[in-house]
């Protein structure tokens with residue numbers, strides 16, 4: 001056997017199928033041995049009392065994305081991936097956003113330039129298609145899929161991003177031909193505009209108006225429309241950031257009819273509610289994201305969907321803005337209407353502790369389901385399996401060591417992201433990641449980011465098994 005660089009000894013290995021006591025041997029950044037005892041390694045990590053789990057894969061994060069005039073995202077690639085590592089993640093999947101009039105290839109190159117040499121964990125880009133011109137559909141997208149950009153997001157709302165039904169169908173049709181996976185933001189543009197203008201006319205301009213302007217009906221209608229379009233062209237599709245019962249039931253209905261509809265949900269939909277947007281003065285702006293968090297009954301529905309397998313992935317939808325900042329939540333126009341409050345919340349660092357604590361520690365889901373939702377399914381769906389997403393011979397040694405009994409209180413002061421607040425301030429969790437290794441290198445130890453940035457690489461992907 002070749003030389004073993006590192007052994008993780010005495011821990012309990014958890015995969016999407018099993019939990020077992022074993023040592024893990026690593027050579028050249030990959031897992032080379034799983035055995036009762038791994039001896040003779042150049043270095044050892046003592047994992048007694050800890051869970052040895054696949055590093056988290058967060059397949060939905062926004063980093064350094066243009067977000068409107070005068071607005072700046074709180075994270076660059078260095079800070080977002082440091083936060084990811086601190087939260088037990090080894091890979092993030094941000095978006096390369098095409099602005100209208102811009103070539104998609106140009107957008108991708110610009111994001112790669114921002115990310116290269118900056119990342120603490122691996123990264124792999126999805127595309128956002130906002131301008132599906134004949135050149136984009138005919139040449140750019142097929143070429144980009146072949147180059148390993150095998151998934152893209154489309155929006156059913158937002159002035160700068162919305163695609164109409166015909167455009168959605170054209171993109172879906174192209175994705176089917178190229179076997180790419182489309183992620184869909186399901187909220188109806190016209191209904192939101194109608195509600196927003198009505199609320200503004202009646203003076204409901206505070207942050208809570210954001211939740212009132214896009215109720216569950218708006219998400220349900222768009223989810224049903226997207227499902228119908230995907231059925232028409234026989235396309236596997238991922239509905240992202242599902243917030244409550246209405247959309248979840250549309251997806252479950254589609255899945256029961258045998259349609260290839262996948263779904264994602266996020267921490268905000270099991271822990272926050274629209275009432276959080278009612279915070280005094282402008283405090284509610286800290287929770288403005290889309291779709292908005294709903295209510296306790298919606299949280300129950302999301303758990304139902306998690307337990308029943310309606311959801312395959314649990315991502316953060318990390319989309320961070322500073323609160324006390326003129327380029328963030330409290331920009332000069334934000335007080336005049338919720339529509340000017342930048343849309344999104346930070347969460348890449350807290351996603352896994354929230355799911356572990358609310359899910360595993362409270363007995364709602366098994367460790368196996370946790371690993372599926374947090375890592376394995378992301379790798380399978382987005383074309384990184386069997387390289388990423390599990391602990392097995394030949395996989396990249398992307399590993400998080402967890403103390404399942406450690407109690408922590410989430411606080412801004414212990415986090416690494418670029419935002420100046422966390423929506424989970426004061427949230428108590430049981431279970432905490434204490435070490436993260438990316439391809440066999442320790443990148444986080446006890447909350448400290450160790451090692452140089454630039455260890456994280458930018459990965460191209462295969463077509464995922466679902467799109468296939």
Ligand code: DUC
Nearest residue numbers: 185290317319343344
């Ligand atoms: N959609 C996202 O996926 N993230 C942030 C805002 C949004 O609308």
Ligand code: ZN
Nearest residue numbers: 185240241290
């Ligand atoms: Zn979205």
Ligand code: ZN
Nearest residue numbers: 060062317319
């Ligand atoms: Zn998002």
